[in-house]
Amino acid sequence: MHMITANDLKVKGVPVLDEALSAHREAIITVRGQARYVVLSMETYDRLRELELDAALAEAKADLAAGRVHRDSVDEHIARIST
Incomplete structure (x- = not known):
């Protein structure tokens, strides 16, 4: 599973999600080092x-x-x- 920091998401936006989901079925968004959200492709x-x-x-x-x-x-x- 791919990890994305909230800061990376804030700075890079949706392309960071596209990149993560192109290689993995889901990505975890971390906030201050803690897993908080899961993003899935539709x-x-x-x-x-x-x-x-x-x-x-x-x-x-x-x-x-x-x-x-x-x-x-x-x-x-x-x-x-x-x-």
Whole structure:
């Protein structure tokens, strides 16, 4: 993973991000020597979101298959979650 200082980002701007992301999937921006932010290419971000949504869908399907679901009316649902 490539490290970019906040000062380099301030001085060099977006080109420093372009350079880092051309060789790595992500870059860490450090502030006073501490890792504070992660920058991803849109391609990498989109792939991570897709994997996250796939995991959520798999979890929902597992809940449905195991019977961990409620089939309530709106009023019943509100009453159930309000208590």
